[in-house]
Amino acid sequence: MGRRARPRDPYRAGPVNATIPAPARRTPGEGRFTFTATTPLSADPALAGAAQWLRGALTPATGLPLPEGPGGVELRLVAGLGPEEYRLTATSGSVLIEATGPAGAFYGAQTLRQLLDPAAFRAGRTGDRAWSIPAVEIADAPQYGWRGCLIDVARHFLPKNDLLRYIDLLAAHKLNVLHLHLTDDQGWRLEIRKYPRLTEVGAWRRESPVGAARHQRFDGRPHGGFYSQDDIREIVSYAADRFVTIVPEIDLPGHTQAAIAAYPELGNLDERLPVRTEWGVGENVLNVADATIAFFTDVLDEVLELFPGRYVCVGGDEVPKTQWNESVPAKERIRELGLHDADELQSWLMRHFTDYLLARGRSPLGWDELLEGGLPPGVTVAAWRGDKCAVLAVRAGHDVVVSPFSETYLDFRQADGDQEPVPIGSVTSLRAVHAFDPVPGGLGDEERGRILGAQAALWTEHIDSPRLLDYMAFPRLAAFAEAMWSGARDFEDFLARLAVHERRLDALGVEYRPAGGPHPWQRRPDAPGHPRTRAEIDAQLARWTSSLRL
Ligand code: TNX
Numbered sequence: 420m421g422r423r424a425r426p427r428d429p430y431r432a433g434p435v436n437a438t439i440p441a442p443a444r445r446t447p448g449e450g451r452f453t454f455t456a457t458t459p460l461s462a463d464p465a466l467a468g469a470a471q472w473l474r475g476a477l478t479p480a481t482g483l484p485l486p487e488g489p490g491g492v493e494l495r496l497v498a499g500l501g502p503e504e505y506r507l508t509a510t511s512g513s514v515l516i517e518a519t520g521p522a523g524a525f526y527g528a529q530t531l532r533q534l535l536d537p538a539a540f541r542a543g544r545t546g547d548r549a550w551s552i553p554a555v556e557i558a559d560a561p562q563y564g565w566r567g568c569l570i571d572v573a574r575h576f577l578p579k580n581d582l583l584r585y586i587d588l589l590a591a592h593k594l595n596v597l598h599l600h601l602t603d604d605q606g607w608r609l610e611i612r613k614y615p616r617l618t619e620v621g622a623w624r625r626e627s628p629v630g631a632a633r634h635q636r637f638d639g640r641p642h643g644g645f646y647s648q649d650d651i652r653e654i655v656s657y658a659a660d661r662f663v664t665i666v667p668e669i670d671l672p673g674h675t676q677a678a679i680a681a682y683p684e685l686g687n688l689d690e691r692l693p694v695r696t697e698w699g700v701g702e703n704v705l706n707v708a709d710a711t712i713a714f715f716t717d718v719l720d721e722v723l724e725l726f727p728g729r730y731v732c733v734g735g736d737e738v739p740k741t742q743w744n745e746s747v748p749a750k751e752r753i754r755e756l757g758l759h760d761a762d763e764l765q766s767w768l769m770r771h772f773t774d775y776l777l778a779r780g781r782s783p784l785g786w787d788e789l790l791e792g793g794l795p796p797g798v799t800v801a802a803w804r805g806d807k808c809a810v811l812a813v814r815a816g817h818d819v820v821v822s823p824f825s826e827t828y829l830d831f832r833q834a835d836g837d838q839e840p841v842p843i844g845s846v847t848s849l850r851a852v853h854a855f856d857p858v859p860g861g862l863g864d865e866e867r868g869r870i871l872g873a874q875a876a877l878w879t880e881h882i883d884s885p886r887l888l889d890y891m892a893f894p895r896l897a898a899f900a901e902a903m904w905s906g907a908r909d910f911e912d913f914l915a916r917l918a919v920h921e922r923r924l925d926a927l928g929v930e931y932r933p934a935g936g937p938h939p940w941q942r943r944p945d946a947p948g949h950p951r952t953r954a955e956i957d958a959q960l961a962r963w964t965s966s967l968r969l
Pocket of ligand 1: 571736737786803828830878879880
């Protein structure tokens with residue numbers, strides 16, 4: 420007699436246990452629910468959007484028409500669950516998704532898709548197959564309301580269709596915020612009707628660096644692109660249908676060379692600047708003239724029209740004060756206002772924009788450098804320089820979204836060695852991302868409530884194509900989504916589920932990093948990086964934040 424197969428561990432076997440992110444609670448049942456051509460799908464009118472999404476996702480892949488009608492799959496409105504919470508109960512006779520709101524129903528529908536064979540993630544059919552899901556009871560809700568991802572479309576433009584695809588990918592992982600970094604020194608990506616040169620001039624640059632700045636290599640190839648206002652309306656509504664809120668970022672007053680190239684009167688120098696063709700922090704920042712404040716107020720007016728979400732990011736990061744320290748009008752402003760220094764001048768300037776947003780019922784989001792000149796009131800802080808900044812902002816009474824760069828910056832390399840494409844920063848491994856905990860140590864219970872959540876960041880200096888974006892984002896974004904949603908901590912279990920999840924990513928055409936390292940065509944020997952150790956990164960962080968006192 421041959422060896423007996425080991426009894427299958429019900430918590431490891433099959434797609435029922437392979438959902439990512441792992442749900443909060445899950446109890447496997449007996450048997451399976453099998454779909455047929457007549458299996459109906461019905462929803463309470465309040466949850467119709469989720470039903471429509473589910474049909475739109477499943478029918479092309481499965482051929483199942485899912486006709487309207489009772490029985491089969493039901494999305495039912497119930498009282499008493501959280502806005503993103505759902506219960507999914509599958510038996511051999513029916514599938515019931517219960518939610519108190521449309522977002523919960525949508526997440527239940529996303530889970531249902533994961534319970535099917537990974538071929539359910541394709542955009543068309545691959546042949547006849549029986550479609551069924553295992554019986555199960557799932558009770559699920561997220562730990563954090565802000566489960567975000569930043570995509571930098573300024574350094575390298577992400578064409579509209581690729582951005583729409585990322586919205587689907589975020590939603591498939593139950594992430595609900597897309598922070599769009601729309602403007603920077605190297606490109607302005609948002610059409611502004613009142614100031615057309617922002618995109619006519621600012622949306623493209625002459626060439627780009629190849630690899631890290633220190634190598635001084637350039638490609639001699641123009642790069643550009645922007646979203647028209649109708650593109651943005653389309654993106655915003657596509658995201659809303661998937662319960663993803665877009666947080667637009669207009670980065671001020673640094674990271675603005677593309678705008679200054681388009682409108683030189685915004686800058687501090689008398690010379691004409693090109694859209695920047697180098698990476699790294701630039702010295703060219705906005706001047707503090709009334710006309711410049713009015714200009715960006717106009718820009719924000721159009722931003723508010725386009726983006727209905729509560730949060731609007733006004734940047735505030737990495738502002739070298741060199742030009743202000745030398746500028747006569749800036750020095751006059753400091754004196755006039757009785758400020759101490761250029762850091763306080765930045766806070767004063769930012770306060771115009773943050774107050775402007777608050778007066779219009781929006782919540783300004785700003786990077787943690789704003790701590791240095793005093794945080795403008797009402798600003799939600801995007802803390803990227805570690806726990807110390809997050810704790811300081813919380814103690815100053817501000818809401819905080821954390822995005823610590825040594826743990827959540829997905830432009831950092833995934834492994835040691837020279838195989839990784841454009842290795843920069845320290846190593847941010849899949850394991851480390853899965854273990855990520857957004858709450859900094861040492862916060863009291865009430866203070867913890869100020870941590871709205873976290874976001875992973877895809878900065879794109881070295882991510883010059885959607886293919887490389889896939890490589891850097893996945894599978895780490897799946898691990899991040901799990902850390903944020905349920906905070907499941909068993910990494911071996913995550914890896915077992917990831918093996919199934921990778922079939923889903925394959926079906927979606929996501930070119931994730933294989934566990935063993937890049938495919939030959941995913942390497943970038945043409946673009947040398949600048950890898951650093953964790954100790955070097957930590958030392959840099961300590962230097963940056965040494966003047967801040969806890
Ligand atoms: C820091 S995070 C930046 C970005 C860069 C990124 C590269 C932040 C607010 N500023 O401008 O793209 O590092 O990792």
